[in-house]
Amino acid sequence: IVGIVNSSVNLSSSSDLIGSNARMYYGREGYRYPEGTSYGATYGAGSIISVLVDLDNGTLEFWKNGVSQGISHTNINLLGEIFPACGHLSFGGSVISVNFGQEPFSYTPPTGFFPYNYTGLILIEKNNNILTYNFSTSSWDVVGTINSLNKEMFLNYGLSENDLLDI
Numbered sequence: 001i002v003g004i005v006n007s008s009v010n011l012s013s014s015s016d017l018i019g020s021n022a023r024m025y026y027g028r029e030g031y032r033y034p035e036g037t038s039y040g041a042t043y044g045a046g047s048i049i050s051v052l053v054d055l056d057n058g059t060l061e062f063w064k065n066g067v068s069q070g071i072s073h074t075n076i077n078l079l080g081e082i083f084p085a086c087g088h089l090s091f092g093g094s095v096i097s098v099n100f101g102q103e104p105f106s107y108t109p110p111t112g113f114f115p116y117n118y119t120g121l122i123l124i125e126k127n128n129n130i131l132t133y134n135f136s137t138s139s140w141d142v143v144g145t146i147n148s149l150n151k152e153m154f155l156n157y158g159l160s161e162n163d164l165l166d167i
Contacts, residue, residue: 001026001033002049002086003072004060006079017087023073024085025049025062032072040069048106051084052113066107084116125149 001017003024009016017024018033025032025039032039041064043049050063058077062069076082088094101115124131130149131140
């Protein structure tokens with residue numbers, strides 16, 4: 001089972017993982033929880049499950065092996081602060097590997113989705129202004145104009161000399 005929970009969930013309790021403070025996708029049956037209704041394909045050993053959280057729209061979507069299973073939940077903002085969670089609800093041992101972006105993803109996330117705790121460089125141009133995303137305030141900050149765009153701006157916002165050589 002994989003998904004998101006809020007701080008009220010006891011991660012040692014399998015009933016909490018499918019309760020009202022969680023939004024989960026269960027592999028054995030392909031159900032979504034807490035609803036306990038059919039959602040997506042079943043999954044098991046060897047499957048790669050991607051979790052896409054859209055805090056702007058309050059939606060949660062899961063992908064199995066690079067294929068969207070559709071939006072599972074549209075109410076995640078009701079949970080408050082959320083955290084990733086996974087577990088195994090049946091008897092027997094299991095190994096679950098998690099990649100929050102510390103390694104390259106097996107499947108490229110869709111445009112607009114970033115690894116968990118992503119703090120990397122994002123520079124965009126809008127109306128002749130250069131903006132970067134401020135993850136601390138969840139807002140876009142103007143850092144210059146198109147006319148002031150230069151190498152120093154890229155270095156000041158996280159790229160290294162080696163990164164610039166690769167562009």
